[in-house]
Amino acid sequence: MTVKHSPEPAEIERVLKRGVVLVEKEEELRRLLLEGNRGEPLRVKLGVDPSHYELTIGHAVVFRKLRQFQRLGHKAVVVIGDWTARLGDPSGRENARKPLSAEQVKANAATYLDQFYRIVDREQTEVRWQSEWFDQFTLADVMRLLSYKTVAQMLARDDFAKRFHSGIEIYLSELMYPLLQGYDSVALRADVEIGGTDQTFNLLVGRELQPIFGQPPQQILTVQLIVGLDGQLKMGKSLNNYIALTAPPNDMYGKLMSLPDHAMRSYFETLTDVPDEELEEMSRKMAEGTLNPMVVKRRMAREIVSEFHGPEAAQAAEEAFIRQFSQRQLPEEMPLYPLTEPVNIVTLLVEARLVPSRNEARRLIQQGGVSFFPHGATSEVQKIETPDFMVPPSEGAVLKVGKLRYLRITSPSSSSVQS
RNA sequence: GGGCAGUUUCCGGAGCGGUCAAACGGGGCUGACUGUAAAUCAGCUGGGAAACCUACGGGGGUUCGAAUCCCUCACUGCCCA
Numbered sequence: 001m002t003v004k005h006s007p008e009p010a011e012i013e014r015v016l017k018r019g020v021v022l023v024e025k026e027e028e029l030r031r032l033l034l035e036g037n038r039g040e041p042l043r044v045k046l047g048v049d050p051s052h053y054e055l056t057i058g059h060a061v062v063f064r065k066l067r068q069f070q071r072l073g074h075k076a077v078v079v080i081g082d083w084t085a086r087l088g089d090p091s092g093r094e095n096a097r098k099p100l101s102a103e104q105v106k107a108n109a110a111t112y113l114d115q116f117y118r119i120v121d122r123e124q125t126e127v128r129w130q131s132e133w134f135d136q137f138t139l140a141d142v143m144r145l146l147s148y149k150t151v152a153q154m155l156a157r158d159d160f161a162k163r164f165h166s167g168i169e170i171y172l173s174e175l176m177y178p179l180l181q182g183y184d185s186v187a188l189r190a191d192v193e194i195g196g197t198d199q200t201f202n203l204l205v206g207r208e209l210q211p212i213f214g215q216p217p218q219q220i221l222t223v224q225l226i227v228g229l230d231g232q233l234k235m236g237k238s239l240n241n242y243i244a245l246t247a248p249p250n251d252m253y254g255k256l257m258s259l260p261d262h263a264m265r266s267y268f269e270t271l272t273d274v275p276d277e278e279l280e281e282m283s284r285k286m287a288e289g290t291l292n293p294m295v296v297k298r299r300m301a302r303e304i305v306s307e308f309h310g311p312e313a314a315q316a317a318e319e320a321f322i323r324q325f326s327q328r329q330l331p332e333e334m335p336l337y338p339l340t341e342p343v344n345i346v347t348l349l350v351e352a353r354l355v356p357s358r359n360e361a362r363r364l365i366q367q368g369g370v371s372f373f374p375h376g377a378t379s380e381v382q383k384i385e386t387p388d389f390m391v392p393p394s395e396g397a398v399l400k401v402g403k404l405r406y407l408r409i410t411s412p413s414s415s416s417v418q419s
Numbered sequence: 420g421g422g423c424a425g426u427u428u429c430c431g432g433a434g435c436g437g438u439c440a441a442a443c444g445g446g447g448c449u450g451a452c453u454g455u456a457a458a459u460c461a462g463c464u465g466g467g468a469a470a471c472c473u474a475c476g477g478g479g480g481u482u483c484g485a486a487u488c489c490c491u492c493a494c495u496g497c498c499c500a
Contacts, residue, residue, distance in 0.1 A: 167496050230446090231457080240429095240447085258455050294454040325455050360448090363463060367449040387468095402448075403455065 009034065015068045019061060019270040021197045022222045024207065029192065029219040033072060037191060042074040043126075045190035045206075045218070047181055047199070048116075051085045053108035055115045056242040057252075057304070058196075058226050058235035061270040063119040065194055065223050074192075076125040078116070079184045080109045083130040087173045087180070115245050118308070133187040134180065145179050148212060149205070154178070157201040182206035185218050192219045198234075224270055231260030249309045250333075253317035254325070256301035261293045264300050272303040330377045330398055334406035339393035345370070346387045354405050362387045364401060373398040376408070 012033045016023055023029055032042060046066055066076050082105050113127065154175050155161055163170050178201055185193055185206030193203045203220040210217045225234045228241025235242045243255045259267065268279050282299075285291035298318060306314035324331045337352050349361040349370070364370050370384045376396040391399070397409040 169495060254455065261454095261456055263456095292454075293456075297454080297456075321455085357466065358468090359466065360464090364449065367463065369449045 011068075011072065015065070015072065016221075018276070019065065019223050019266075020221060021224055022200060022220070024204070024220045029221065032191070032219065041124075042069070042191040043077045043189060044069045044074050045077045045079060045185060045188055045193040047079050047081055047084075047184065047193075047195065047202075048109070048112055049081050049085060050105045050108040050112060052237065053111040054237055055112065055245040056235050056237060057245055057247075057271060057308075058228075058242065059115075060119055060245055060308075061223050061226060062194060062196060063116060064271065065221070067120050069192070069194075070121050070124045074124075076120055077188050077190060078113075078125060078127050079188065080105075080112075080127065080129045081181065081184075082109075083134045084177055084180050087177050118245070128188060130180070130184060133183075145183060146176075148209065149179065178202045178205040179209075182209045186210055186213045186215060189215060190218045191216075192221065194221045194223065196225045197222045198225060224266055226266055226270055227263050229255060229258060231263050245308070249305050249313040249317040250320050250331075252308065253301045253305050253314070253321050256304055257297055257321060257325075259297070261297070264293070264297055267304065268300055271307060272300070274299075274303060330373065330400075331406060334398070334408050336408050336410050338410050338412040339391065340412060342390040342392050344387075345384055345389040345391055345399075348391050348399070348407075349401065352407050354399075354401050354407060365389075369402050371400045373400070 012030065015033065016026060016030060044066060046062060070076055082102075085105060117125075155164055157178070160170060160175075162168075181202045182205035184190075186209055190206065190210075193206055195203055200220075200222050203218075203222065207217040207220055227233065228235035228239055229243070230239075230241045233239050233241060243252055247255070256267070265279065265283065268274055269276075282291060282296050286293050286296060301321075302314045302318050305317050309317075320331065323329045335352070337348070339348075343351075345365065346358050346361045349355040349364075350358055355361045355364065361370075365384055365387050368383060368385075372382045372384055372389075372391070374380070374382060374392075374394065374397050376398050391397070391409065393411050394409060395411045399407040399409070401407075
């Protein structure tokens with residue numbers, strides 16, 4: 001692997017600006033990217049928290065940035081934070097987390113990397129584990145590390161400060177977190193570290209630690225965190241406002257369409273390669289009222305789904321979306337449920353797992369949220385008004401619960417004939 | 420080491436012996452409107468057909484009856500040393 005000989009300045013600017021919030025010493029990083037690092041690829045570090053493995057498209061923002069570095073010929077260095085996972089990332093968190101078993105960490109890391117390699121080039125990636133160096137650490141090493149930072153410096157970090165002032169507990173182990181993560185940069189001789197804006201403090205600690213250990217300080221670059229489906233809070237699994245990185249195309253498309261308009265710009269910037277000039281123009285036209293935001297959002301959804309699943313899948317997802325939601329037709333794909341004899345609606349909804357409890361099913365019926373299409377797409381809609389309704393075992397009949405939940409009835413005999 | 424305050428349903432937070440599955444807000448869900456947007460309006464939001472069961476940090480008690488009183492254990496915050 002070699003560094004690109006004459007990297008395009010425009011490409012470099014894109015790496016430095018697009019979706020980026022902060023570059024510490026931008027000039028230095030630009031120079032490294034332009035002139036190279038004495039012929040060596042830069043080692044671009046990303047810390048991975050193996051207590052999470054269900055990734056969201058929010059993670060993809062950082063991954064894409066990493067890939068941009070790779071395209072310039074640089075090397076991704078991934079650190080699996082098996083030690084820091086035991087402390088729990090204090091970022092925006094309130095409760096201590098249970099420590100994970102070694103096997104769990106390993107399994108999580110494997111799942112994480114599978115998803116990671118959907119975006120980042122495996123060949124240009126080096127994977128390392130914190131335990132490689134921290135298992136060797138002695139108490140003396142720990143003490144030395146602790147002596148480099150003061151309490152006041154640690155409390156400068158805004159989430160610590162907030163917790164401290166509002167009387168929420170902060171464990172000493174949590175205070176170690178930035179130091180351990182920072183030391184990773186030393187162990188790896190990182191040239192650059194990237195992360196979300198919530199990692200800024202941790203990245204800076206790495207930068208401060210390296211010179212103490214006789215290394216040049218890493219450059220740091222943070223990318224925007226995208227907001228979740230609610231349009232307010234950052235996307236996260238615990239907030240249940242996320243789109244999974246592995247979400248199937250139709251699901252991903254639909255969720256993207258449900259984003260509030262104001263979130264579109266940052267999604268475009270961080271998850272697509274649509275040029276800035278085009279984005280400017282779209283913003284302008286929307287402000288003038290000559291361009292319908294819905295059209296823009298479709299473009300956004302298409303571009304992003306295409307990033308993860310390719311253009312054909314994106315196109316198909318768009319068509320399915322328009323059929324189902326704009327034209328209010330039934331979706332083509334839905335779960336099947338075999339039925340041989342009439343079954344009570346409440347029982348069916350629970351057994352088909354469309355609803356978590358019988359009370360919930362009854363509530364939905366009472367609220368007019370359940371409807372029935374006796375003959376599938378071609379038939380009339382029938383609103384179910386009583387929990388005593390019996391669902392007939394008619395092939396192709398469809399149940400709709402709320403806006404998104406569907407079930408198609410099949411009769412086992414006929415489906416076996418078909419197959 | 421000592422003193423004080425606290426631990427409530429998904430989250431925040433009321434409740435201070437029965438009328439508590441628990442006010443209110445947030446979130447979520449359903450419906451109306453719509454561009455599956457935002458905003459808005461209305462309703463619902465432990466399980467069970469019901470009897471009733473499970474829930475108010477853990478355990479034990481007092482009482483006809485406890486989220487509410489007592490003891491104890493655990494955890495957290497604050498103050499003094």
